Amino acid sequence: MTDAGDSARKPLGSKPSLFLERQSYRRRRMTDAARxxxxxxxxxxxxxxxxxxxxVESQAVPLSSAIFYIFACWGLLILVSLFFxxxxxRLGRRESPEADAD
Amino acid sequence: MATLNVLILVCLGYVVLLxxxxxxxxxxxxxxxxxxxxxxxxxTLSLSIYCTAWTFYGAxxxxxxxxxxxxxxxxxxTLVMVSWWWGLRKLVRIGRSQRVTSIADLISSRYGKxxxxxxxVTILAVLGGTPYIxxxxxxxxxxxxxxxxxxxxxxxxxxxxxxxxxAGLAMFAILFGTRNLDANERHHGVVxxxxxxxxxxxxxxxxxxxxxxxxxxxxxxxxxxxIDASEIGQWNVDAGRWTTFxxxxxxxxxxxxRMFQVMVVENDDEGHLRTAAWAFPLYLLLMxxxxxxxxxxxxxxxxxxxxPDLFVLTVPLSQGNDWLAMLSFIGGFSSATSMVIxxxxxxxxxxxxxxxxxxxxxxxxxxxxxxxDVRNIVLLARRVSIAVIMALGYFYYSLSGxxxxxxxxxxxxxxxxxxxxxxxxxxxxxxGATRTGALVGLSVGFVLWIYTLLLPGMGAAWMPETxxxxxxxxxxxxxxQALFGIEGIDPMVHTVMWSMSLNTIAFCVASLLSxxxxxxxxxxxxxxxxxxxxxxxxxxxxxxxxxxxxMIMTQRILGAGPAQEFFQSEAEQQGGRSRLPEPTPGFLExxxxxxxxxxxxxxxxxxxxxxxxxxxxxVEDLLAVADESxxxxxxxxxxxxxxxxxxxxxxxxxxxxxxxxxxxxxxxSFLSQVSHELRTPMTSIRAFSEIMRxxxxxxxxxxxxxxxxxxxxxxxxxxxxxxxxxxxxxESGQVNLNMGDDSLRSVLxxxxxxxLAGTDQQLSVRRSLISERIPxxxxxxxxxxxxxxLISNAQKYCDAAExxxxxxxxxxxxQVVIDFTDNGSGIPPEAQSMVFEKFARVGVDKVGGAGLxxxxxxxxxxxxxxxxxxxPGQGGAAFRISLPLAYRQAAQ
Numbered sequence: 001m002t003d004a005g006d007s008a009r010k011p012l013g014s015k016p017s018l019f020l021e022r023q024s025y026r027r028r029r030m031t032d033a034a035r036x037x038x039x040x041x042x043x044x045x046x047x048x049x050x051x052x053x054x055x056v057e058s059q060a061v062p063l064s065s066a067i068f069y070i071f072a073c074w075g076l077l078i079l080v081s082l083f084f085x086x087x088x089x090r091l092g093r094r095e096s097p098e099a100d101a102d
Numbered sequence: 103m104a105t106l107n108v109l110i111l112v113c114l115g116y117v118v119l120l121x122x123x124x125x126x127x128x129x130x131x132x133x134x135x136x137x138x139x140x141x142x143x144x145x146t147l148s149l150s151i152y153c154t155a156w157t158f159y160g161a162x163x164x165x166x167x168x169x170x171x172x173x174x175x176x177x178x179x180t181l182v183m184v185s186w187w188w189g190l191r192k193l194v195r196i197g198r199s200q201r202v203t204s205i206a207d208l209i210s211s212r213y214g215k216x217x218x219x220x221x222x223v224t225i226l227a228v229l230g231g232t233p234y235i236x237x238x239x240x241x242x243x244x245x246x247x248x249x250x251x252x253x254x255x256x257x258x259x260x261x262x263x264x265x266x267x268x269a270g271l272a273m274f275a276i277l278f279g280t281r282n283l284d285a286n287e288r289h290h291g292v293v294x295x296x297x298x299x300x301x302x303x304x305x306x307x308x309x310x311x312x313x314x315x316x317x318x319x320x321x322x323x324x325x326x327x328x329i330d331a332s333e334i335g336q337w338n339v340d341a342g343r344w345t346t347f348x349x350x351x352x353x354x355x356x357x358x359x360r361m362f363q364v365m366v367v368e369n370d371d372e373g374h375l376r377t378a379a380w381a382f383p384l385y386l387l388l389m390x391x392x393x394x395x396x397x398x399x400x401x402x403x404x405x406x407x408x409x410p411d412l413f414v415l416t417v418p419l420s421q422g423n424d425w426l427a428m429l430s431f432i433g434g435f436s437s438a439t440s441m442v443i444x445x446x447x448x449x450x451x452x453x454x455x456x457x458x459x460x461x462x463x464x465x466x467x468x469x470x471x472x473x474x475d476v477r478n479i480v481l482l483a484r485r486v487s488i489a490v491i492m493a494l495g496y497f498y499y500s501l502s503g504x505x506x507x508x509x510x511x512x513x514x515x516x517x518x519x520x521x522x523x524x525x526x527x528x529x530x531x532x533x534g535a536t537r538t539g540a541l542v543g544l545s546v547g548f549v550l551w552i553y554t555l556l557l558p559g560m561g562a563a564w565m566p567e568t569x570x571x572x573x574x575x576x577x578x579x580x581x582x583q584a585l586f587g588i589e590g591i592d593p594m595v596h597t598v599m600w601s602m603s604l605n606t607i608a609f610c611v612a613s614l615l616s617x618x619x620x621x622x623x624x625x626x627x628x629x630x631x632x633x634x635x636x637x638x639x640x641x642x643x644x645x646x647x648x649x650x651x652x653m654i655m656t657q658r659i660l661g662a663g664p665a666q667e668f669f670q671s672e673a674e675q676q677g678g679r680s681r682l683p684e685p686t687p688g689f690l691e692x693x694x695x696x697x698x699x700x701x702x703x704x705x706x707x708x709x710x711x712x713x714x715x716x717x718x719x720x721v722e723d724l725l726a727v728a729d730e731s732x733x734x735x736x737x738x739x740x741x742x743x744x745x746x747x748x749x750x751x752x753x754x755x756x757x758x759x760x761x762x763x764x765x766x767x768x769x770x771s772f773l774s775q776v777s778h779e780l781r782t783p784m785t786s787i788r789a790f791s792e793i794m795r796x797x798x799x800x801x802x803x804x805x806x807x808x809x810x811x812x813x814x815x816x817x818x819x820x821x822x823x824x825x826x827x828x829x830x831x832x833e834s835g836q837v838n839l840n841m842g843d844d845s846l847r848s849v850l851x852x853x854x855x856x857x858l859a860g861t862d863q864q865l866s867v868r869r870s871l872i873s874e875r876i877p878x879x880x881x882x883x884x885x886x887x888x889x890x891x892l893i894s895n896a897q898k899y900c901d902a903a904e905x906x907x908x909x910x911x912x913x914x915x916x917q918v919v920i921d922f923t924d925n926g927s928g929i930p931p932e933a934q935s936m937v938f939e940k941f942a943r944v945g946v947d948k949v950g951g952a953g954l955x956x957x958x959x960x961x962x963x964x965x966x967x968x969x970x971x972x973x974p975g976q977g978g979a980a981f982r983i984s985l986p987l988a989y990r991q992a993a994q
Binding site for chain 1: 177182188383391
């Protein structure tokens with residue numbers, strides 16, 4: 001289904017194929033991770049529901065901590081997504097034929 | 103100092119700037135310059151029309167009322183963007199490959215280009231979009247009124263200002279949103295203007311936020327303390343609302359017509375998604391970063407009862423920072439205008455393509471050629487739609503009076519538009535999803551949304567209090583806000599939960615129970631497997647005569663120039679000399695897609711259908727698309743058959759060649775054989791006649807002996823020449839047959855007695871006399887000659903100690919079959935194929951014979967309409983003669 005399989009179909013045996021194989025493997029695992037990211041995000045964002053709210057007067061979480069947590073998660077998601085975006089572009093560029101035949 | 107006049111001046115100046123930017127961008131794009139217009143950055147910024155005035159003003163209001171809950175509206179889209187690898191990538195790919203013009207077009211296209219579905223989605227979108235537009239107008243008016251309060255001149259009148267705002271926005275949308283007919287062509291002007299507005303609103307909100315945190319509160323630490331000390335200072339979020347709103351905003355982010363417009367229709371490059379996947383969440387994060395501080399400071403500073411929705415404006419104003427307030431006003435203005443413009447554009451495309459065009463087409467009464475300039479009609483329809491939609495928004499605003507909190511209207515719209523989600527997701531990932539399922543699911547969700555959320559929210563005039571309390575007709579379990587008797591749920595959560603779950607269930611069940619049409623199945627396969635084959639299915643067949651009609655129609659939709667260009671390039675591709683291409687399925691498919699970029703898939707399909715005469719999706723097409731591997735299999739099996747045929751022919755040719763070589767060798771050997779055969783008797787005749795001539799005193803006895811030898815040899819020579827003559831007559835086909843009637847038995851009797859007469863060698867012949875009682879009509883003498891030949895052959899060549907020849911006769915399927923089998927060692931296999939050739943003799947020539955006997959036999963049998971063949975594997979030499987049983991006609 002993804003275009004990650006293209007390089008896997010290139011003939012084996014010649015020397016660069018080792019790199020391509022490995023690279024397409026990386027690319028696929030990277031895709032897997034990218035697919036899992038929203039689930040991680042959803043899980044992180046549901047955690048605050050477990051916190052005690054103001055009905056439990058003594059233990060209520062102050063809003064500043066809540067803000068800190070939410071925005072930290074948010075930032076984390078953005079950073080990971082940025083990392084995936086850059087990696088995907090790098091791998092995608094290297095995958096184009098003869099771009100850098102090392 | 104911030105008088106209303108200055109404000110209006112700034113507003114107008116800003117609008118002029120937007121016009122200028124849009125105009126310049128359009129010009130640059132038309133001239134092919136301005137690569138940055140298609141950059142991922144512009145794409146990401148254009149996505150931020152998600153943040154409307156509701157976000158700009160309403161988020162702070164929401165935070166002031168219920169703390170961190172506002173953030174859910176941004177977290178949903180963040181999750182969607184982060185999971186672009188799952189869904190958005192596919193959505194964008196489909197949108198580009200199918201030339202989709204709107205969300206309604208996508209749904210209709212997926213479910214067999216059904217216009218009914220498109221109409222449903224359009225109505226839903228208009229119903230959900232109108233209050234949303236009203237909300238934007240309201241926010242602009244509210245922000246005006248804030249400044250008007252401060253303005254002593256008091257010239258401000260609310261009603262007229264809303265009207266002028268609405269009119270101005272409509273004009274902008276018409277000018278830049280309907281410049282080109284093809285909705286798939288990028289509206290660079292609008293998109294660039296929106297990107298600019300995104301920057302402005304982010305900048306404005308950040309400026310207010312920084313002013314509040316560092317200017318008013320005095321830094322991050324003190325700000326955090328003030329937050330914790332405020333009335334919303336503790337984590338207090340309803341779990342149901344939290345999750346529901348995250349889900350709802352995620353769903354709406356994908357389904358909203360304006361989001362679909364910028365995300366899919368205006369997308370230039372799939373790769374932009376990769377950047378937007380992190381950049382857009384970052385934008386959202388920045389937009390919401392200072393919301394809580396502004397809300398907290400607003401609650402602190404502003405007098406009791408002031409509208410928290412306007413804190414973004416009122417807080418800087420109260421601090422005397424008029425320029426910041428002005429900037430913030432421009433930010434809100436930007437949010438409202440960009441949203442309204444894109445929504446109006448998206449909705450007008452939907453209305454004109456799915457409501458106006460089908461009606462107009464129907465009015466054409468299915469005539470083959472389309473009259474009038476469709477181009478103008480579509481454009482006019484789109485422009486009028488924009489005006490009508492803006493007018494609807496304006497009336498909604500004036501009717502509702504604009505009292506409700508901003509956030510609630512936005513959420514109502516979200517819940518409505520999200521009803522598309524099951525049909526959309528199902529259509530993208532499930533090939534079994536059908537048009538019926540989508541229709542049923544959509545209707546169920548739509549009705550529930552109206553019944554449980556829209557009507558109760560619109561007040562007692564629309565939904566009487568008694569119905570809310572006791573349910574319609576006193577049916578308690580149908581109470582709009584407590585369906586099935588489950589009470590105590592937040593109305594929003596209640597609606598989303600019931601409408602989405604029942605919508606999904608209805609969609610799935612109806613899909614499972616119904617059967618899709620061929621076109622639906624084709625489109626389903628195309629959508630779900632878009633990454634496997636982006637090529638279109640073949641759905642049309644046409645005749646040459648229709649090309650001209652198609653040309654006329656296309657000219658009227660695309661304009662003369664582009665249409666002729668398109669047809670010309672198609673004709674060139676087909677390699678024909680004429681200006682009109684053949685209406686091949688491929689060409690019609692491309693034409694339909696080209697047209698659908700202008701008028702939508704369903705309409706384009708219907709228009710081509712009018713001319714070509716209905717879609718012809720055959721079972722073969724379906725099979726071919728559904729299972730391309732079957733085609734491959736068939737092809738390869740055909741190849742296999744062909745190659746087997748070829749190898750068979752090659753074998754036959756090889757055999758023929760061998761035979762030809764043998765025959766040619768035979769001819770050579772025939773000549774040498776003939777001269778040899780003639781020479782042997784001639785030599786002895788000459789020798790003995792010389793002896794008789796030259797030798798004196800031969801005894802009479804000797805003379806008689808020599809003369810006898812000469813006579814014998816002469817006889818042999820004559821016999822040989824007779825045989826050769828006989829053979830040549832037979833071979834040339836000039837033989838006359840004397841047909842007669844007799845039984846097989848008497849012919850055999852005569853042959854056996856004459857073959858065995860005058861020989862001393864013993865050959866016992868075994869016959870079954872009963873089976874020989876077969877009547878024959880044939881040349882009896884010739885047949886007898888064949889029998890004699892076979893019997894004397896057995897006599898000559900059978901090498902058994904006690905030679906026995908068995909003659910058996912059968913009647914096999916209308917043929918008389920006579921087998922001559924001896925008990926000798928038979929003919930070796932390598933010689934079997936040659937025994938019937940001339941001068942073919944087996945083994946050493948020990949017994950005199952010219953080797954013509956069997957060749958003559960074969961010729962005779964062919965003349966008689968039968969055949970003679972050698973039977974291998976009978977224990978000895980075995981020959982089979984077969985004759986037609988009732989051979990009545992003489993061969994000529």
